[in-house]
Amino acid sequence: MTDQPYHHGKLREALLERAMETLETSGVEGLSLRQLARDLNVSHAAPAKHFRDKQALIDALALAGFGIMNQRIRDASQAPESLQGRFVGVAKAYVDFALTRPALLSVMYSTKHQSDSTDELRSIGEQGMLVALALISEGQDSGALAQGDPGTLAMVCFSGLHGTAMLAAGKHLEGTSTEAIAKAVTDTLWAGMAAGVPAAQAEEAAKS
Numbered sequence: 001m002t003d004q005p006y007h008h009g010k011l012r013e014a015l016l017e018r019a020m021e022t023l024e025t026s027g028v029e030g031l032s033l034r035q036l037a038r039d040l041n042v043s044h045a046a047p048a049k050h051f052r053d054k055q056a057l058i059d060a061l062a063l064a065g066f067g068i069m070n071q072r073i074r075d076a077s078q079a080p081e082s083l084q085g086r087f088v089g090v091a092k093a094y095v096d097f098a099l100t101r102p103a104l105l106s107v108m109y110s111t112k113h114q115s116d117s118t119d120e121l122r123s124i125g126e127q128g129m130l131v132a133l134a135l136i137s138e139g140q141d142s143g144a145l146a147q148g149d150p151g152t153l154a155m156v157c158f159s160g161l162h163g164t165a166m167l168a169a170g171k172h173l174e175g176t177s178t179e180a181i182a183k184a185v186t187d188t189l190w191a192g193m194a195a196g197v198p199a200a201q202a203e204e205a206a207k208s
Helices: 009-024 035-041 054-077 083-099 102-112 118-143 150-169 180-191 200-208
Strands: none
Touching: 009 035, 009 054, 009 102, 054 083, 054 102, 054 118, 083 118, 083 150, 083 180, 102 118, 102 150, 118 150, 118 180, 150 180
């Protein structure tokens, strides 16, 4: 238990931060508003001012998780890199997040896909995909990538990277490093989307 676990007026943020830690060590089953209160040295009723019940806490965790992940993805997409470099950076940002917060990622997507999920959660849950879609559209407009439905291609990229991240998190890569697999996946995805584009044109456009 910490004597000064949070700054005055920041209990909600402190509860979410501690809940994220608990989620990774003990899973959803280990989440308890009363235990969080004990961990932060506040009254057992204090968390109820911010989360009416455990499900409200889980919903808030999903929103916060997407917020953190989306920011990392946006930062990577806006880095001073080539188009292909930004594509790789976005992929790496996603895989890194999935590896460091696998339980949170699972909660994010399972909560988003519940029938009663909020419009806010569904909207924030799509923002990472929109970043990938924009990069692919940019690549097509510049001539670095072949034409095709950007939405479908973005979903193909997500599927490949999500699968990579899940295998890595479960330690199922048979001794191959996550970095090596992620690079192979992004190289393959990029090459597939650039198929049919003259090599010189694709290389020149991807540098922009």
